[in-house]
Each structure stands twice: as structure tokens, then as C-alpha cells.
Amino acid sequence: MRHPARALTEDCGAGAAVISLRDAALSYGERVVWSGLDLDVRPGEFLAVLGPNGSGKTSLVRALLGQRQLSAGTLTVLGRTPRKGSRHIGYIPQQTxxxxxxxxxxxxxxxxxxxxxxxxxxxxxxxxxxxxxxxxxxxxxxxxxxxxxxxxxxxxxxxxxxxxxxxxxPRILLCDEPLLSLDPHHQRAVTELVDARRRSHGTAVVFVTHEINPVLGLADRVLYLARGGHRVGTPGEVLTSAALSQLYGTQVDVVRVRDRIMVVGAPDEVVDPAHHPELPDGARS
Ligand SMILES: Nc1ncnc2c1ncn2[C@@H]1O[C@H](COP(=O)(O)OP(=O)(O)OP(=O)(O)O)[C@@H](O)[C@H]1O
Known part of the structure; x- marks a missing residue:
């Protein structure tokens, strides 16, 4: 493409952060979806964003796209406040x-x-x-x-x-559940394409997914959102029974079977409709 390939060196974390969040929070009315989020994403990094339904993964993507304002803290994307329609951000939405x-x-x-x-x-x-x-x-x-x-x-x-x-x-690729309703063969094809791109061009990848296993071997770090809290770290640091039990506030088991991981016993995100003051009855923007 137009720019020469930004070949990745071994330390794919090198280079100034392309995404920076500091003490960031996002709320809808009184419902705080997440808060206290500090995160830097660097060129060529593959960040997997995991968490149960309603934990705020898509809201994070919207904030990165400049479609949603933080309720506290700061967010910079490529050194500035994110704005809609940036050609430096590629966005892969859910299958529709x-x-x-x-x-x-x-x-x-x-x-x-x-x-x-x-x-x-x-x-x-x-x-x-x-x-x-x-x-x-x-x-x-x-x-x-x-x-x-x-x-x-x-x-x-x-x-x-x-x-x-x-x-x-783009310098950043935001992927919002791109694997939904794809079979394992196509899931692999999609993740391999995204991974190849970040390796050849140094594109930073933020990959939202419910399915941990397709990205397990690719993700440098994981951001796990749940219950208004979060954990950030390598997959080995975050995807443990101890870390997730602490995050959920209840016993959660991370079970490893061969090279696959299952999170067992994680409660669903509890959403009180009374905490959605922005919404008319039964509606959602
Ligand atoms: N425009 C909105 N107004 C009010 N509440 C909203 C709005 N958009 C999202 N929410 C609520 O914010 C919370 C986080 O939603 P979000 O879609 O970011 O979660 P998610 O982790 O992407 O969920 P899923 O995995 O189901 O796609 C949910 O409780 C959701 O109902």
C-alpha cells in the first residue's frame, strides 16, 4: 500500500503509544460501564478485549472511534482526541x-x-x-x-x-467481534489476516471478541472487562482463575484443555434497566 511496510522488530511493544487512556471512565447516565482504565497500545501490538455481554467492549471501540465521550479521564488516539472518520483507523464491525x-x-x-x-x-x-x-x-x-x-x-x-x-x-485496526457466526476455519482465516497485517505494517490491533481461543496465540496483551472493573496484562497474567475470580468477585475457574481455555462459572453482567436513563422503554441507540 502507500506507506512502506513498517516492519516489526522482535519487541513489538516498541514505539510511542498510538492509543493512550488515563484514568478513563465511560458511563451511560448513572451507569458506569468501566472506570479507572489506564492503557497504552503500541504500534504492532495485538490487544484482545474480552469480557461478558454488557461489560463495555463495544463502548470502548466507540470511544476510540470518537463516537462516544469519556465521562472521566483522558483518551488520545495518535496523539489527539479521537475524531470520527479518521483514515488512520480501520474498523471491522460485527457480521451483519x-x-x-x-x-x-x-x-x-x-x-x-x-x-x-x-x-x-x-x-x-x-x-x-x-x-x-x-x-x-x-x-x-x-x-x-x-x-x-x-x-x-x-x-x-x-x-x-x-x-x-x-x-x-490505517495505523490502528479496531475489530468489534469480527468472528461472530463464523466457523472455526473462517475464524482462523480472519485472525490470521489481521495478525499478518500488524506484523507486516506495524498496525496496532484492538480485537474485541467473546471467543478467547481464536486469539489466544496471537494476543500480546488482554484487556478483560467485567463488573465495571478490568484487568490488563499478558494472557498468562490475566487468564487465570485467581485474576478473574478477583475481578468478578466470585470463584471463576480458568480451565485449560490442551491449548484451549475455558472460563467456567463467570456470572453474566448484571444490568439494571433503571441504570439506563438515556433509553426510552425497550429501545437502544
Ligand atoms: N447508547 C446507550 N445508552 C445507554 N446504555 C447503553 C448504550 N450503549 C450501551 N449501553 C449499555 O452499556 C453497557 C455496555 O454495553 P456494550 O455494548 O459496550 O457492551 P459489550 O461488552 O460490547 O456487550 P456485548 O458483548 O453484548 O456486545 C450495557 O449495559 C449496555 O446496555
Whole structure:
């Protein structure tokens, strides 16, 4: 892509932080989703964000995208307050169903990743076309570049979304549950693509997932959110019965079977609807 490859050295933690949170908190009305969060994410780092439903993983992504303000503390992304539509941030959303008759082709979706950011003069058509082709190629989606996205399988569509997110050669890749409803084979394909990118380009990765195992061998560090609290550290430091029991305030067991991990006995996030003063009855933005 446009920038020369930012090859990673052994110490993938080197370099100034691209994301910095200091004593950060995020609330909806009176409900504090998380607080006291101190975190630096460095170029090329793979940070897995784990936690039960409602623990605030997506809210963190929204804050990083500049879509949600912190209620306390500070957040800088690439040295400044995050703002919407930054081309330095690639975003891979959750799988969403697309209508079969959607006429947008895979290459159109990727092109949106480039044009969608541009407020000033548009890049030249030929430049855009070759960038789109490069992005599709890099994620193995070139064979179905001209197929309407509504006809693609979940795994194929997710490749195209990654291509879209990478089309501007972002310095940070935010992935919000990109593995949902993918089978293990496609989960591996998605995580390997993301991992290859951070290794070749030094892209920092924030990877929100419910499923620990697909990212276990890749994550440098884990941010585990639960019950308004959090733990940050290497997978070996955070994913232990002692650390998670302390976080949940009750006995939780981290069970290892061969190279897989299961968290057993973790209570669901308890959400009191009375703590959602922003919401009209039954609604959610
Ligand atoms: N716009 C909003 N207004 C009020 N409350 C909200 C809003 N968005 C999220 N919440 C609440 O904030 C909490 C955290 O939500 P968030 O979506 O960040 O959690 P999550 O960890 O991503 O959950 P999941 O794993 O289910 O996607 C939840 O209790 C949710 O209901």
C-alpha cells in the first residue's frame, strides 16, 4: 500500500503509544460501564478485549472511534482526541446480514473505505482502483471482487470488510467481534489476516471478541472487562482463575484443555434497566 511496510522488530511493544487512556471512565447516565482504565497500545501490538455481554467492549471501540465521550479521564488516539472518520483507523464491525439483492459489489464496499473518508479533493480514479485491487488481493477476496456482497458467504464477506478497513492503510485496526457466526476455519482465516497485517505494517490491533481461543496465540496483551472493573496484562497474567475470580468477585475457574481455555462459572453482567436513563422503554441507540 502507500506507506512502506513498517516492519516489526522482535519487541513489538516498541514505539510511542498510538492509543493512550488515563484514568478513563465511560458511563451511560448513572451507569458506569468501566472506570479507572489506564492503557497504552503500541504500534504492532495485538490487544484482545474480552469480557461478558454488557461489560463495555463495544463502548470502548466507540470511544476510540470518537463516537462516544469519556465521562472521566483522558483518551488520545495518535496523539489527539479521537475524531470520527479518521483514515488512520480501520474498523471491522460485527457480521451483519446483508440482503441477497444488495447490488453493491465487493469492490464497491472496499472503495467506500477509501472514498468514504474523503472530504477534500477525491483521489484519482486510477489510484483508487489500484488501491481497491491491492486491498482485495491482500485479503484473498480478488476472485469475488465483482460479486454483489449480498451473495457472498459470511466468511467471504468478512474478508471484504477487512479489505475495506485496510484500504486506507490505517495505523490502528479496531475489530468489534469480527468472528461472530463464523466457523472455526473462517475464524482462523480472519485472525490470521489481521495478525499478518500488524506484523507486516506495524498496525496496532484492538480485537474485541467473546471467543478467547481464536486469539489466544496471537494476543500480546488482554484487556478483560467485567463488573465495571478490568484487568490488563499478558494472557498468562490475566487468564487465570485467581485474576478473574478477583475481578468478578466470585470463584471463576480458568480451565485449560490442551491449548484451549475455558472460563467456567463467570456470572453474566448484571444490568439494571433503571441504570439506563438515556433509553426510552425497550429501545437502544
Ligand atoms: N447508547 C446507550 N445508552 C445507554 N446504555 C447503553 C448504550 N450503549 C450501551 N449501553 C449499555 O452499556 C453497557 C455496555 O454495553 P456494550 O455494548 O459496550 O457492551 P459489550 O461488552 O460490547 O456487550 P456485548 O458483548 O453484548 O456486545 C450495557 O449495559 C449496555 O446496555
Amino acid at each position: 446480514a446483508l440482503p441477497v439483492h444488495a447490488t453493491l459489489r465487493a469492490r464497491d464496499l472496499v472503495r467506500l473505505g477509501i472514498d468514504g473518508h474523503v472530504f477534500g479533493p477525491r483521489p484519482r480514479t486510477r489510484t483508487v482502483r489500484s488501491r481497491v485491487n491491492e486491498a482485495l488481493q491482500s485479503v484473498g477476496a480478488a476472485p469475488y471482487a465483482d460479486v454483489p456482497v449480498g451473495l457472498l458467504s459470511g466468511g467471504e464477506r468478512q474478508r471484504v470488510r477487512i479489505g475495506q478497513a485496510l484500504a486506507t492503510d
